[in-house]
Every structure is written in C-alpha cells, then in structure tokens.
Amino acid sequence: MESIYWGCLIGGAIFAVVSLVLGDLIDGLLDGAFELPGVDFFKPVVLAGSITAFGGAGIMLTRYSSLSAMTGLILSLLIGIAAAVLVFFAYIKPMRNSDVSIGFSMKELSGKIGEITIPVPEKGFGEVMIRFASGSTIQTASSFEHRPIAAGARVVIIDVVDGVLRVSEWEDDVLKDV
Structure with missing residues (x-):
C-alpha cells in the first residue's frame, strides 16, 4: 500500500513542477480535457493537489501511526478530499472571480x-x-x-x-x- 502512496505523492509533485514550468503549454494542449462542463471542482490542479495530499497523508499514517491499513486508507482519502476542497475554495474560486476583462461588446x-x-x-x-x-x-x-x-x-x-x-x-x- 505504501508504494501506491509514494506513487501518488511523487506523481502529484511532478505534475505540480511540470505545470509550474510548462503551465501555459500544457493548458493549451489539454484545453479542458479533464474539466466537466459546469463543474469547476474537477480542475486538474484540484485533482493533483488532492492526489498529492492523499499520497503524503498515506505515507505519514503508514509510517508514524499504529492505525490499520484500512483505517489509514480511509483517513488518507478524507485528507485528500479536504485538500481538494481547500485548494478549490482558497485558490480556484478566488482566481476565477478575480478575472477582469477590459473587453466589451x-x-x-x-x-x-x-x-x-x-x-x-x-x-x-x-x-x-x-x-x-x-x-x-x-x-x-x-x-x-x-x-x-x-x-x-x-x-x-x-x-x-x-x-x-x-x-x-x-x-x-x-x-x-x-
């Protein structure tokens, strides 16, 4: 189970670094491929943050707690969901509302x-x-x-x-x- 947690943590971290360096290029190539119409919660940055937090929490709970594997998995999933909610409401939603356009019809x-x-x-x-x-x-x-x-x-x-x-x-x- 720990290898799955490590994969999620490393994959999420790599996605974060790559999107930081090549963000505009990736955005143009993917152009909303992971987005559902009308659902802003499933943006790639939210999903990547959630998966990274899930992996990190899983590693920490596996190594430093005496919880069972199932309890650690459930708690890691809850931490990942909480991270997704935090990223959405602390980053995505304010950034969407801050768009200012000088264009007019x-x-x-x-x-x-x-x-x-x-x-x-x-x-x-x-x-x-x-x-x-x-x-x-x-x-x-x-x-x-x-x-x-x-x-x-x-x-x-x-x-x-x-x-x-x-x-x-x-x-x-x-x-x-x-």
Whole structure:
C-alpha cells in the first residue's frame, strides 16, 4: 500500500513542477480535457493537489501511526478530499472571480453616456468617447434623430447598427423636471 502512496505523492509533485514550468503549454494542449462542463471542482490542479495530499497523508499514517491499513486508507482519502476542497475554495474560486476583462461588446454600449469628440453631422459620422472603469474607447457615431451634435456634447447611445453607435444628445433638463 505504501508504494501506491509514494506513487501518488511523487506523481502529484511532478505534475505540480511540470505545470509550474510548462503551465501555459500544457493548458493549451489539454484545453479542458479533464474539466466537466459546469463543474469547476474537477480542475486538474484540484485533482493533483488532492492526489498529492492523499499520497503524503498515506505515507505519514503508514509510517508514524499504529492505525490499520484500512483505517489509514480511509483517513488518507478524507485528507485528500479536504485538500481538494481547500485548494478549490482558497485558490480556484478566488482566481476565477478575480478575472477582469477590459473587453466589451458593442451591444453592451446601448444606454451608456458618452461625449462627442468629433462633431456628428445630420447625415454622416462623427466620434463618441465612452468611459469605462478600465479606460475609455472612441467609436464611430451617427445622430439617431438626424440632427447635428457639436463636439463636447454629452450623448446617450440609443443603439448600434453595423458597428456604428446611434446617439442622441443628452439633455440635463430631463432630470430637473422629475
């Protein structure tokens, strides 16, 4: 039984070192081969951590305790499962929640407020700058109401047609009447 524990410990340690050194390459080659859709708990790093902890606990319990082989096996399995839970909730889940993307979809821009940087003529195109928490973007704009809009004017994005933002001038008076 001890040889199985050693195999799990050494295999898990080798996987950890290889994934540290060649992590991006392995991630690209495996590309989710060990992941189940909708189940984040079975990620390779969680499984490897669990197997390594199982092997290490098995060795320690076999050598330094007077427990029977079956009791040691069950306790090692429980320690491996506890390690998997710890790795998942202490590493995987926080890292997944920390992903910040500066990308956006053009369809998400409807309803956002922007500022005209290049005047928008009645029938033609100008540019509008939209600010995000991660920065700002400048996009091509046309007038929704077919009225000219001067540079510096605040506008609301009504919709997006063929990659062009259709905007209408933002009137502050609307809020004062409410």
